[in-house]
Amino acid sequence: MKLKRAPMFAVMALCLVVQGAIARINYPVWEKNYSPRIGSDLRGLSGDQLLIALAGFREMVAGILWVRADTYFDEGNYDAILPVIRLVTMLDPKQIDVYATGMWHIAYNFTDEQNRSDRRYIPSALALGEEGARNNSYTYELFFETGWLWYHKIDDDYDNAVKWWEQANEVKDMQAARKNILAMALLRDGKLMEAAEHYQSLLDKAEVEFNKNPTEYQNRQNRDTIESNLDNTLVRMAQRGNFALLGGYYDEWNYDTKPPYDVGFSAQVVVEDSRVLRVEGTWNVQPVGTRVRITLRDADNPNGVPAGMKWDRSDTVDLDPEKDVTFMQDALFVKNQSFYRRIDMSRDPVMYPFTTDKYYVEFYYNPRSGPPHIQDRFGFNGEGMTDSNFLNTEIRNGQRVVYCRLELTRDQLLRTGEWSTKTPVVKTKNFVPTGARTADDIIDVPGMRSDTGN
């Protein structure tokens, strides 16, 4: 008996339609979705991809994988991107974009529910940048990107940003417009004269280019930008007394940084609930724009430094962060001469494992990373800033910073043991309650004739 073709075709067509319909069902798949675009599927790295790679199609597979990583990124499936990045850079170490995007992704995009980065990934991001720069030393790009990570993300230890950008400047293809940024890093690193000299040397070269072709708009813009930057730097150095400091006559004249202004720092940390902190305090500076860094870290972590970590401690790219380390960093925005923030770490137990017994809560303010209008008063190195309780000249070489450290135990942070019924409160001796406030407080903007003295 032969099969009847028509009904068989009909069933076959129906099955085709059914599979097509099933394939298009789009329901929320991922439990942890960072992306605004919901809807995803489950395609991952598979053995056959590896097989083709080993068969000699490395670059092709690297390219396909990178397309996949891009899709993962759109989907918000960030965890799946990590092995892809690593595999692509292993298959094709000349993929500069993968290195650059990869290190940015690792350093910036793993965040908790309140958008704080998981900084335990930073050593891996730096190691990836170093590896990329080593493999692609013919171009400035990865030297530049690694320097940017130090300058912008770590926002401390600026000598490292200087080191990387000096290397970037030595590579032939470094863009003229980007060479400016080395001077900014030098300023933040406290090397003011070197910054001015760097601007001057760039200006000399820009003048030559401009004179060769004065009608070229880019040449004119580049020269004008450098000139403006150099002017600003020299004026600021003069007004903030830096030339006087270098010349040894700082005490003889009045400068914007005199007398040192007392910022009146005080703080209190209340453990409202398990892994939930309420932080408030005072910062006696009227203009808006100050962000006081707060960190919480294991007291006994050998890689810990005051208000930070030894970020460049890793020589290898290990994409799994140290799972037993707790490190939280946030910025306290100051308005109306005080700050207030609720830090909720309860929804991210993987990022904040709290495995050790003792923790430091640290407050840190360094004028070098402040905006120019604050630096005008406080100076590049904090010459114009003081604090009767928390001025510190030791934790950052050659700088006057505000640093305060409070201690909490694991029981206090997790509200266990004797702290299950009591509310832990730690505060500085000078803390005075500033009254109830909310994140919606109206900001009092001082007038031009404000007599607050700052």
Place this chain on the structure above:
Amino acid sequence: MNVILSIAKTTIGEAIRRRVLLIILLIGVLFLVIAPGLSVLSARSSYTVLVSFTLGVIQLTSAVIAIVLTVYLLPNEVERRTIYTILSKPVYRWQFLLGKYLGAVGALGLMMALMTGILVLVFKIMQAEAGMDVVMTLARAPMMYFVQMSLLAAVAMFFSTFASPIVNFFLTGGVYLVGTLFSPVFQDIAGNNSVNAMVKTAATVIHTLVPNFAQFNVQNTIINSGSQLRSEQMYYLQMVAYAIAYVAVFLIGGMMIFDRKEV
């Protein structure tokens, strides 16, 4: 039904006696056993490497077994002329084809079960502190691979009704590669509004017609703790339904061709 089951049973018996399949299986098992030593190949931690590598081995080995096993099923019967003996009895051709397919899937299931058993054993030795829940999580990927390989076997069965084994091997392998490696690329193109309309249409057609084998790769949720399925049951159910619909398409197509084929 009895006829189909009898043919399936015989096929399983034949399959597990075939040396070439046993050798492929042995290679797969060997890789599983040495897997813990290969963690040096990756920058990730040993657990991640162990899981991803062993699951990769199971998937690759299963794919090779599924293809090699199925491409020879019909041609061997014709070549050895045993098909005449069977078809001279009250057995319809579609019953014969269905029985052969179910036998192939059964044999595949047995071999995959063996590999999964070894995977669990290796894992229990290497990660002694892991509980049963972790092991059960690990076993979910091979289950989805089994569904994936059943679909692959249906593809090979369809091609075997009109192509020689060698041609079939490459055809099926090609479909598998396109469905695994390139399906996501086609899907991306199909969903990208900035792509030329004609290219987009072509990508949509290919993406709809070629089975998307990549969707069965659930290892990411197992390897990366950060990514989890919101509704596992729903997803697995969807994938099984998708596979059944596709298997039906290929088997019906195969039956129609085989029904009118000169043997």
